[in-house]
Amino acid sequence: MTKAGLFLTFEGIDGSGKSSQARMLAEHLRGLGYDVVLTREPGGSAGAEEIRSLVLEGDPDRWSAETEILLFTAARRDHLERTIRPALAEGKVVICDRFADSTRMYQGLSRGDLRGLVDQLHDLMIGREPDTTVLIDMDPETGLSRAKGRQGTEERFEDFGLDLQQQMRAGFLALADEYSDRFRVVDGNRDMDSVAQDVTDIVLQALR
Structure with a gap:
């Protein structure tokens, strides 16, 4: 364990399996003796979880892209202050399901040319x-089918349809090229255990 801790994020389109992989990684690292904080965005702190329900539920056109960017940034700031920074300061491994790269994609790219504002x-x-950011790359049609199959209440972005998921996949891959120093792309179109093995290898290398 490094004294400063390690901040790991998972990214990918809806239904890519990144949330399951984040949970599996957290369990594996805990079994190896690491002190792990598993968290998510939007959310991860009391205030951010309240904002989560505002942005992930309801009609797809509930908010403008600009309003969403402000809401996500507010949630992220609270999450950073109350969860991420304190854990890293204690030398813990923080595993976060989505972070700023998702906002760069979902609000900065898909709903207008607002990437500059996000940044x-x-x-x-x-x-x-x-x-380190692990991108679980998934076929958009398969991912959307998985996401809709969950039948939960947080489906506002899934309701934008397949076109959004295709755009997001291309955008995430471009982002991985842009931030190649921290992105690692894993093929998610395989069984969970094979994906998890690749993820574990990447993260253990980062922890050395």
Whole structure:
């Protein structure tokens, strides 16, 4: 364990399996003796969880892209202050299901040319990137089918349809090229155990 802790994030389109992989990784690392905090976005702190229900539920057109960016940034700031920073300061491994890269995609790219605004707010209010980001790359049609099959209440972005998922996949892969120093792409179109093995290998290398 490094004294400064390690900040790991999972990214991917809806239904890519990243949440399951994040949970499996947390369990594996705990079994190896690491002190792990498993968290998510939006959410991960009391205030951020309240904002989560605002942005993930309801009609797809409930908020403008600009309003969403502000809401996600507010949730992320609270999450950073109350959960992520304290855990890293204690030398823990923080595993987060989504972070700023999702906002760069879902609000900054898909709903208008607002990437610059996302990055400006991120630099101003967050100022922190993950140490390592695992992108679970998934066929958009398969991912959307999985996501809709969950039949939960947090399906606002899934309701935008397949076109959004295709755009997001291409965008995430482009983002992985842009931030190649921290992104690691894993093929999610396989059984969970095979994906988990690749994820574990990546993370253990980062922990050395």
